[in-house]
Amino acid sequence: MSVQRRYTSADLEAMPYVEGLRYEIIDGVLYVTSAPSFRHQRASNQLSTALTNWSNDTGLGETFPTPGVIFSDDDNVIPDIVWISDDRLRTGSDSAGHLTVAPELVVEVLSPGSENEQRDREIKLGLYSRQRVQEYWLVDWRQRTVEVYRHDGRTLQRVATLSGDVALTSPLLPGFSCPLRRLW
Secondary structure, rough: OOOOOOOOOOHHHHOOOOOOOEEEEOEEEEEEEEEHHHHOOOHHHHHHHHHHHHHHHHHOOOEEOOOEEEEEEOEEEOOOOEEHHHHHHHHOOOOOOOEEEOEEHHHHHHHHOOHHHHHHHHHHHHHHHHHHOEEEEEEEEOOEEEEEEOOOOOOEEEEEEEEEEEEOOOOOOOOEEHHHHHOO
């Protein structure tokens, strides 16, 4: 019988810094990914800008690209974008500036490769669901789609797959609107 090592926050802190690598642990399993492509970054930057502008206009919260989110000692992730209300932010960070509570919104931009897609579509979806993230957006710049998941009180459920010339909106973010064409 083989025993898989269970990684913790301390293991992440001991990892050597390597330019272009991102280390995350989910349920004690280590995931290492490489730097995203410029198309990935364009979608991420455009959506982050739209969310930041909306946040600045409303004063309801903050948008953060690639923040460290530490849910527990063996659940440390770096989503592409999060939006968190001011109320949650006030009590939801550690001394190093990592979020320690679930943001209301988490966005992941898919990277090519079946392992990357499985991590975002299944493993992270499960984690964010357990942590009670209210909305999860999966952005696929290759297919030019955004999958919208909302928490129904038990789990995150897909409620829409957006494409074409529509705008991304959310009941979580009153008045927010971002035309999808801006992301590509």
